[in-house]
Amino acid sequence: METIQTEQQIQSFLKDRICELLERPGLSEELTIDTQLSEVGMDSVMLVNLMVHIEQHYQIFYEDDELLAENFATIQIITDKIQEKLGLGD
Template identity: 90%
Template sequence: METMQTEQHIQNFLKDRICELLERPELSDDLMLDTQLSEVGMDSVMLVNLMVHIEQHYQIFYEDDELLEENFATIQVISDKIQEKLGLGD
């Protein structure tokens, strides 16, 4: 699969899960790649849930030292990390 297409897929997956976890489907249109997730109401419990979704969906694993809030700050940051773990980096 082409990297750009994969990146878009990952970002859409993240946006869908975030809106689901926040129970705010209407947020989808306003959620940008650089939106701070803490600003839209994502708390640490939701971030853990999001991480579990990511691990299951992409068959990847986050190490304990990666479980930092800054690694889950925005959709772009999370997407970049997933691509890195999938070996799709530049």
């Protein structure tokens, strides 16, 4: 990565991808970092699409035991995991 990704940049990236996957651009305004993604219509196929976007964009890789719905429940949880993988965690 050429630039260090801030938490906000990651969250913004995730929000954009989620709205694209759901084909609901208007969702961006109501989607918060704590919104349960299953409640806005993200199904397992969309979640896997999101994982792949994340892996390609951040050049990280999810191990098998990380492929759990709970690790992709909200933007905040996904962001924390990305930061951890990028070595940017607390």
